[in-house]
Amino acid sequence: MFSIGELSKRTEVKVPTIRYYEEMGLLSEPERTEGNQRRYDVAGLERLSFIKHARDLGFSIEAISELIELQGHPDRSCQAATDIAVSQLSDVRAKIKRLRALEKELVRISKGCDGEGVSQDCYVLASLADHELCRHEH
Amino acid sequence: MFSIGELSKRTEVKVPTIRYYEEMGLLSEPERTEGNQRRYDVAGLERLSFIKHARDLGFSIEAISELIELQGHPDRSCQAATDIAVSQLSDVRAKIKRLRALEKELVRISKGCDGEGVSQDCYVLASLADHELCRHEH
DNA sequence: TGTAGTGTCTCTAGTGACTAGAGGTTCAAG
């Protein structure tokens, strides 16, 4: 049996976050000592590792709830779980696309001041003030 | 002079967001009608456009505050403004890097169920439960 | 057995950048 601090060390999830997951219903309520402290078993540890891994991959608490729900129904879990993962993947790809566009514009903006013969106005500030200066869409 | 709704349409910033920016000190308090409604001039419009553009590029409210501060001191604003933009750029690049790693793993995970001869366990759920299945670091 | 020090408990409030809603007032068009 692990204390909450022990669990925290093993999973690298902070103590208040563990309590938060419990409150959100991601973790079932563990046993308690006589003094009301939480004591976890291996199942609790595995469940938390699952949550941690999914969070690291950017799944929302809600999506993780669904995945956990699915774990209880092995009959038709696979397609549904794959759907969630695929949807997460398309989110990630959309974010990457957007960030690439931002990267381009930021490169352009932050290079503006380096050249010679630059006017006294700051190119960064001017670029932000005047959208017409953008060469890329965003 | 524009009403807040007019300003909202022209900048595509929602009305409550404009009031929020005012509260955060990004926008100075505009004139008011006798009936206490906000009335903006062209300077207000330009300021809000600047903020909108910077937000679209992912600058935080705090960073935008600094940029606005710098606009008032043209003498040494350029280097400082460029620094902020460069720092924003490196944030963006770090995010892209991380998202690419996530993308790889999600592709791997969500393909797991497609092949033939897959066991009855769901590969998505198994992958999330067991970090050892990861081939990529994240 | 006593005690010191660390860990844990609950509860509330704060973060960032908004968004939603209640309940009331003002403006502009017809």
Add this chain to the structure above:
DNA sequence: CTTGAACCTCTAGTCACTAGAGACACTACA
């Protein structure tokens, strides 16, 4: 002069935590 949209302030909610207060529990050592 009336109607209805736009506006006002204020509070609370979002997401996924994080921080802090004040009190209680556990463990190691004397």
